[in-house]
Amino acid sequence: AQTVTQSQPEMSVQEAETVTLSCTYDTSESDYYLFWYKQPPSRQMILVIRQEAYKQQNATENRFSVNFQKAAKSFSLKISDSQLGDAAMYFCAYRRGSNYKLTFGKGTLLTVNP
């Protein structure tokens, strides 16, 4: 069974600084997708960034980028120029190939200090 581990229950960052959230996963599949979702307090979960396993290039979305290390099964999220609105719970998630089910980690609560 696939597992997703987020080893940092909480992280904090100063506004305008950079923070990296860690995620590792376990799978024997070669075709899969990885995601980072953001869940602000009392608000819906939104997709931040995704990575296809077959792509070697790390995904980037504006201030958000990932460091995808396939051999190490590591998928970290870097947030640059952190903003107060980035404060949220961040979940790393895995999906096998064309399967529809997401497997989530336990999440990392990010606090952004002004």
Next chain:
Amino acid sequence: DTGVSQNPRHKITKRGQNVTFRCDPISEHNRLYWYRQTLGQGPEFLTYFQNEAQLEKSRLLSDRFSAERPKGSFSTLEIQRTEQGDSAMYLCASSTQVHNLYGYTFGSGTRLTVV
């Protein structure tokens, strides 16, 4: 695109009562998912619909749980004889075939508290 709507946002119920939640997906999305999120955990898959057909149910979905999606539009999740362990956030998400290659659109969830 009005997003995925879930009602109610919060529900407090006494142990043993039945509750029903509703999810209205994005209108053109034919795939609908229910997840459960307990405190300190990430969401866990409960069930999946493609149009009106329920194609998979997790082992987490005991016999007290039933989900429907009549006419392939909105979906309901009913919990009978609620237990304190049912207290959680129930998340609904939807997608199309194309979106499924990437990610879902989630609703804001229904938070259930069983007292």
